[in-house]
Amino acid sequence: MEDSLMISEEDFLKILSAVRTVGDIDFIDYEPYLLCHRFERFMQMQGYASVAVLIDKMMQDKNFIDFFLYKIQVGTTEMFRDPQMWLELQKNVFPKFSGESVLKIWLPDVCGDDELNTLLILLEKNNLLVKSMIYATSYSERVLDDVKMGTIEPKKMEVSLDNYKQFSSDTEFFTNCFFKSDRFQCLSPKLLDKVIYLKHNVIHEEPPDNGFNLIIFRNRALYYSMSSRKTAVEKLYRCLLPGGYFAIGIGETLRGLEQNTKFVPISKTENIFKKP
């Protein structure tokens, strides 16, 4: 943060209007406070002195809006974030999948590859990957292109390995899931081959499939408006199998969603739930 830059409410509304006009996207689905901060951060990174400069760019360059939408998204932080949650999943959820012939898993609104990579490694470690069908969906083609690459920056690899060490002492297994390409580490194609990538808007579209055994939706709804969060979670609930599992971030709650979802907590600290 170079200096404080604060967008006024009036300017915020001007940006929303420009995005609606140029990009045909209505940000009404998103939490305005965090969205405004994303705009401020974008302007700082690009060195724009005023909102007028930003809006002018949107109006003059038709390719700019894609770049803008891509840059304001909040990515994921690291692989094996909250190692205890992944341990809980391995210990108390995965054994329940032993009798299934096919495992359907969905990561809606992916915004980076960390959660997906973690899941793939974990499934492989538990010999479940072979029978898994994993959907990774995002409303952004650019995000999906990034995720498909499976490339990890050295710094992120370091942090992720630290997380993994809290999860398991078998670090060789973790490192063997990657190969080196230039300065990056890349997830093995053998793992990535199990993923179906789809452009999909979890708030506005129907789920890409039904009968999911597990849906991982951690820290994505933080950026949604309350009503969009409700819409999304209720949709996810409906497309889970009875007995299917649902994970949200440890800083999130399902408070206020009890009327149309009857999730039962499996782990209160790690925020893993089961559909009865």
Add this chain to the structure above:
Amino acid sequence: MLNIVIGGSAGSFPIVTNILAKLDKSFSYPMFLCLHRLKSVRTGFVEALRLKSSVPVFEPHDREPVINGHVYLAPANYHMYLTKGNTISLSTEEVVNHSRPSIDITFGSAAKSFGSKCVGILLSGANKDGAIGLKAMKDSGATIIVQSPQEAQVKTMPMAALKITEPDFVFTSSQIISYLQKLKE
């Protein structure tokens, strides 16, 4: 209604525990703590703060409604935003000043949401996080206090703030406590 927002890092923990211990049980303002902490250690911090605190201390969930007289500690590995709607929002955005939670983020959101109805306090710490946010609070009309660098266990953080803004007060920890105690009057 005033909102009290405190940021700190290395060397701030004993001061914060002392503040919480010496607040009156009837302290009626919400207080928000953004303290640098290890992302991998999720438990223990809030429990340690509760030990001697005379007021309730919580780690909020996303969209947690704020209750007067309660203290909210930014959870590990999340940024904590304070909103106009009297709720707390969490985010997993990029680290700021190598930190998540970042004090600049919490202070910046307080500036935007509370304006002059806020007291910002920056304590001891080993990096410059919080300085820009504290300046934003000052520019929005809040009262800002910096812990005296002479007293701070690590003075980098108070010094960084003093470089870019002029606080209303430069206080020792006992003066900060006394200031907060008088607020209720």
